[in-house]
Amino acid sequence: EAQVTQNPRYLITVTGKKLTVTCSQNMNHEYMSWYRQDPGLGLRQIYYSMNVEVTDKGDVPEGYKVSRKEKRNFPLILESPSPNQTSLYFCASSQEVDRGVGGELFFGEGSRLTVL
Amino acid sequence: EDQVTQSPEALRLQEGESSSLNCSYTVSGLRGLFWYRQDPGKGPEFLFTLYSAGEEKEKERLKATLTKKESFLHITAPKPEDSATYLCAVQAFTNAGKSTFGDGTTLTVKP
Numbered sequence: 001e002a003q004v005t006q007n008p009r010y011l012i013t014v015t016g017k018k019l020t021v022t023c024s025q026n027m028n029h030e031y032m033s034w035y036r037q038d039p040g041l042g043l044r045q046i047y048y049s050m051n052v053e054v055t056d057k058g059d060v061p062e063g064y065k066v067s068r069k070e071k072r073n074f075p076l077i078l079e080s081p082s083p084n085q086t087s088l089y090f091c092a093s094s095q096e097v098d099r100g101v102g103g104e105l106f107f108g109e110g111s112r113l114t115v116l
Numbered sequence: 117e118d119q120v121t122q123s124p125e126a127l128r129l130q131e132g133e134s135s136s137l138n139c140s141y142t143v144s145g146l147r148g149l150f151w152y153r154q155d156p157g158k159g160p161e162f163l164f165t166l167y168s169a170g171e172e173k174e175k176e177r178l179k180a181t182l183t184k185k186e187s188f189l190h191i192t193a194p195k196p197e198d199s200a201t202y203l204c205a206v207q208a209f210t211n212a213g214k215s216t217f218g219d220g221t222t223l224t225v226k227p
Contacts, residue, residue: 033213040219042220045215105160108159109159110159
């Protein structure tokens with residue numbers, strides 16, 4: 001089954017304790033991206049990756065890091081989480097974003113993060 | 117800066133009562149406009165892509181249309197299972213890696 005898998009799905013942590021949210025896709029997609037979703041603010045892009053070893057900042061990259069060492073994986077790293085990073089996070093992937101067709105995103109189920 | 121505005125924020129319909137959701141956008145060189153459906157506690161699910169003004173796409177009770185400034189998602193004779201939040205997003209040619217989303221329209225269909 002084609003899917004984007006995120007882990008953990010739920011996490012409660014404390015300020016300053018480093019954490020990683022993993023994302024893996026099995027569709028051989030070149031493009032992957034991270035979003036956060038907050039009430040009243042919609043989906044906002046954090047980072048994206050057009051291909052292996054290529055990453056770029058989205059609209060709200062502060063406080064986050066990413067890496068793309070393999071095509072299927074795109075982990076989101078919070079080096080020193082703060083309460084304002086409490087949110088619902090989504091990973092997404094897509095095929096051939098940089099060409100004339102495609103671009104539709106396939107989303108994971110989401111990771112709900114609470115930072116105390 | 118790309119912008120997407122969706123209206124209304126919330127829409128309540130009776131089963132069978134057709135209506136439309138609006139997505140107004142400003143983007144420098146539209147590469148594609150996308151519609152997604154999101155159920156509570158789930159990730160958004162892709163519905164349609166529209167690339168140029170005048171284009172239309174249909175899927176069951178849903179029909180998406182596109183002009184140079186806005187897109188409409190028409191829902192014909194909706195059923196309770198159509199209840200969800202519908203999201204609109206745009207991508208620009210100048211930055212195909214970036215998707216800008218609207219805040220969504222939450223649709224509730226009462227039996």
